[in-house]
Amino acid sequence: MAVMAEPVAVPERRGSLWSRAFESRNFLGAMFMVPAIAILVLFLAYPLALGLWLGMTDTKIGGVGRFIGFGNFVSLAKDSVFWLSVFNTIFYTVAASIVKFAIGLYLALLLNERLPFKSMIRAIVLLPFVVPTVLSAIAFWWIYDSQFSIISWVLIKAGLITRYIDFLGDPWNARWSVVAANIWRGVPFVAITLLAGLQTISPSLYEAANLDGATNLQRFRHITLPMLSPIIAVVMTFSVLMTFTDFQLIYTITRGGPINATHLMATLSFQRAITGGNLGEGAAISNAMIPFLVAAILLSFFGLQRSRWQQGGRD
Amino acid sequence: MSTADDQSVGMDYLESFPRKFLRVYLPLGLIVVFLLFPFYWMTVATFKPDAEMYDYEKYNPFWIVHPTFEHITKLFFDTDYPLWMWNTVIVSVSSTFISLFASVCAAYAIERLRYTGSRYVGLAIFLGYLVPPSILFIPLAAIVFQLGLFDGNLALILTYPTFLIPFCTWLLMGYFRTIPYELEECALIDGATRLQILVKITLPLSLPGVISAGIFAFTLSWNEFIYALTFISSSENKTIPVGAITELVNGDVYHWGALMAAALTGSVPVVILYSFFVEYYVSAMTGAVKE
Numbered sequence: 001m002a003v004m005a006e007p008v009a010v011p012e013r014r015g016s017l018w019s020r021a022f023e024s025r026n027f028l029g030a031m032f033m034v035p036a037i038a039i040l041v042l043f044l045a046y047p048l049a050l051g052l053w054l055g056m057t058d059t060k061i062g063g064v065g066r067f068i069g070f071g072n073f074v075s076l077a078k079d080s081v082f083w084l085s086v087f088n089t090i091f092y093t094v095a096a097s098i099v100k101f102a103i104g105l106y107l108a109l110l111l112n113e114r115l116p117f118k119s120m121i122r123a124i125v126l127l128p129f130v131v132p133t134v135l136s137a138i139a140f141w142w143i144y145d146s147q148f149s150i151i152s153w154v155l156i157k158a159g160l161i162t163r164y165i166d167f168l169g170d171p172w173n174a175r176w177s178v179v180a181a182n183i184w185r186g187v188p189f190v191a192i193t194l195l196a197g198l199q200t201i202s203p204s205l206y207e208a209a210n211l212d213g214a215t216n217l218q219r220f221r222h223i224t225l226p227m228l229s230p231i232i233a234v235v236m237t238f239s240v241l242m243t244f245t246d247f248q249l250i251y252t253i254t255r256g257g258p259i260n261a262t263h264l265m266a267t268l269s270f271q272r273a274i275t276g277g278n279l280g281e282g283a284a285i286s287n288a289m290i291p292f293l294v295a296a297i298l299l300s301f302f303g304l305q306r307s308r309w310q311q312g313g314r315d
Numbered sequence: 316m317s318t319a320d321d322q323s324v325g326m327d328y329l330e331s332f333p334r335k336f337l338r339v340y341l342p343l344g345l346i347v348v349f350l351l352f353p354f355y356w357m358t359v360a361t362f363k364p365d366a367e368m369y370d371y372e373k374y375n376p377f378w379i380v381h382p383t384f385e386h387i388t389k390l391f392f393d394t395d396y397p398l399w400m401w402n403t404v405i406v407s408v409s410s411t412f413i414s415l416f417a418s419v420c421a422a423y424a425i426e427r428l429r430y431t432g433s434r435y436v437g438l439a440i441f442l443g444y445l446v447p448p449s450i451l452f453i454p455l456a457a458i459v460f461q462l463g464l465f466d467g468n469l470a471l472i473l474t475y476p477t478f479l480i481p482f483c484t485w486l487l488m489g490y491f492r493t494i495p496y497e498l499e500e501c502a503l504i505d506g507a508t509r510l511q512i513l514v515k516i517t518l519p520l521s522l523p524g525v526i527s528a529g530i531f532a533f534t535l536s537w538n539e540f541i542y543a544l545t546f547i548s549s550s551e552n553k554t555i556p557v558g559a560i561t562e563l564v565n566g567d568v569y570h571w572g573a574l575m576a577a578a579l580t581g582s583v584p585v586v587i588l589y590s591f592f593v594e595y596y597v598s599a600m601t602g603a604v605k606e
Contacts, residue, residue: 025428025429025430025431026430026431028424028428028430028509029424029425029428029429029430029433030430032420032421032423032424032428033420033421033424033425033436034420035413035416035417035420035421036417036418036420036421036440036480036484037421039413039417039473039476039477039480040440040443040477040480040481042458043455043458043473043474043476043477044443044446044451044477044481045443046454046458047451047454047455047458048446048450048451048454050454050457050458051450051451051453051454054453054454054457059457103346106342106346107343107346110339110342110343110346111343113339115339115343119593121343121347122593122597123589123590123593124347124350124351125346125347125350126589126593126596126597127350127351127354127586127589128350128353129600130534130585130586130589130596131354131538131582131585131586132537132538132540132555132556132581132582132585133538133540133556134538134540134556134557134559134560135555135556135559135577135578135579135581135582136353136354136357136578136582138357138559138560138574138575138577138578139353139354139356139357139360139575139578140353142356142357142360142571142574142575143353143356145571148368148369148371148376150356150376150377153371153376184349184350184353187346187350188350189600192597192600192601193600193601196597196601241445241447242447245447245448245449245450246449247448247449247540247541248540248541248556251540251544251560252560266449266541269449269453270452270541270544270545273453273456274453274456274545279453279456279457282453283453283454286449286450286453287450289449289450290450293445293447293450297442297445
């Protein structure tokens with residue numbers, strides 16, 4: 001962190017000191033950093049530390065908590081709902097990320113073709129990412145409605161099923177339903193960022209491969225994938241991070257139901273901390289996400305290092 | 316930003332249309348339909364009278380026979396929706412401007428003043444970008460409550476910058492890096508102060524970056540949910556996403572028409588803004604990842 005230089009308060013000879021101070025990079029740098037650092041320390045670093053502390057107390061809303069060490073974690077370890085939420089979070093993240101990556105990469109490759117109205121198609125494709133997640137989740141909620149689901153209606157008309165599917169009432173149906181909604185929201189992000197990566201690959205590489213008689217598949221395997229892998233690493237790390245800590249989709253579509261079958265760690269911590277008033281326990285659940293996040297961040301860090309190195313940058 | 320349209324290679328033009336249709340247009344079309352369908356469904360439900368909405372036998376669900384504005388008028392005149400819209404605008408605009416100001420200063424200092432330790436501060440800010448709101452909202456709720464900001468716009472205006480500043484700073488650092496040092500040296504020799512250099516040289520030259528950061532920050536704060544859900548309790552202070560979810564559902568009675576109208580009208584402003592600045596938006600999104 002930057003050492004905050006105190007404004008030098010010397011009334012006499014003010015002019016010279018001031019002007020000297022303003023020539024100093026460190027003093028000026030500190031002055032420029034003040035707004036950002038003030039906000040980030042007060043509302044990011046401090047709450048992060050406070051959260052770690054809260055997770056070790058039995059704080060309730062409106063009360064002062066006692067330090068109970070790892071008490072929250074001990075009781076969570078015996079709590080089957082907590083373990084269910086851990087399972088759900090991992091399932092949700094893994095299932096959604098794999099499909100997002102597959103469809104996203106495929107879509108990026110399609111968009112990289114010679115197409116009419118290319119920039120318009122790209123703009124349309126990004127829409128699910130731009131529109132507020134909660135608002136599009138409301139549409140999914142309606143699509144998954146038990147009586148008026150359009151998916152069930154179409155399948156019945158097509159003669160594939162005979163009864164309306166209970167999308168959100170059955171545990172596994174509900175899990176797959178929210179995964180599908182997450183995929184819908186996440187594919188554009190993966191596709192457009194990978195497309196940006198594809199566009200940086202020099203066409204001369206493909207020309208050379210063409211001259212050597214490489215097939216489409218070989219070109220993809222030996223040029224596209226290796227050139228794209230640094231960006232894939234970063235994009236997927238971001239995607240995993242966002243999916244793992246997701247809150248909005250679940251809260252809107254299922255609120256964690258049926259019988260906690262879709263509770264993620266984030267929604268469970270909200271339920272315990274804000275709805276239930278047990279700030280300490282909720283904070284402990286959020287803190288349990290941190291090891292996973294650190295792992296993802298380290299992955300991202302090494303991904304970045306590798307991309308610099310591969311692209312011949314400094315470092 | 317987007318390089319020339321033509322990235323395809325070699326003998327592509329020899330490909331026959333039916334083949335290209337099967338290989339490219341058809342899958343692309345299917346994916347686009349999948350991505351757009353929820354919006355279509357939202358729009359249809361917004362303008363559908365209740366009689367048609369709940370009767371799939373008599374009316375084809377994919378079409379509207381008698382379009383109506385009843386859900387939209389209900390939303391605008393019988394609920395606090397206009398207030399939510401107003402709150403969302405105020406919060407998004409203010410937090411975007413606060414974040415842009417703080418980020419421009421910080422990015423300039425880190426990238427150009429290069430004070431002692433600036434590299435580490437830059438890295439710390441990048442790490443801040445990776446801290447998700449879902450692990451911050453509980454302690455932040457306690458802080459917001461202590462500061463007496465609970466249930467007011469200010470609670471959101473001051474907390475949104477925590478995820479906007481790291482992102483904007485990181486993006487702007489990249490832009491500032493592309494501006495030649497020589498321009499600043501010239502200005503320094505001519506006696507300009509650092510502030511003058513920032514305002515008169517660096518900022519105008521990195522205007523695209525500032526716009527990108529601003530557009531992206533605006534949409535992020537418009538879409539924010541978990542802080543708004545946690546820090547706001549009374550209906551008239553809510554933002555659109557929170558208000559729609561919490562106020563339009565009475566127990567087990569869902570006002571589907573009004574919900575859909577809220578979803579549609581709440582999305583339209585961002586989509587319009589986005590459509591004017593697509594390139595900037597995309598460069599913000601990809602820039603943050605590529606750096």
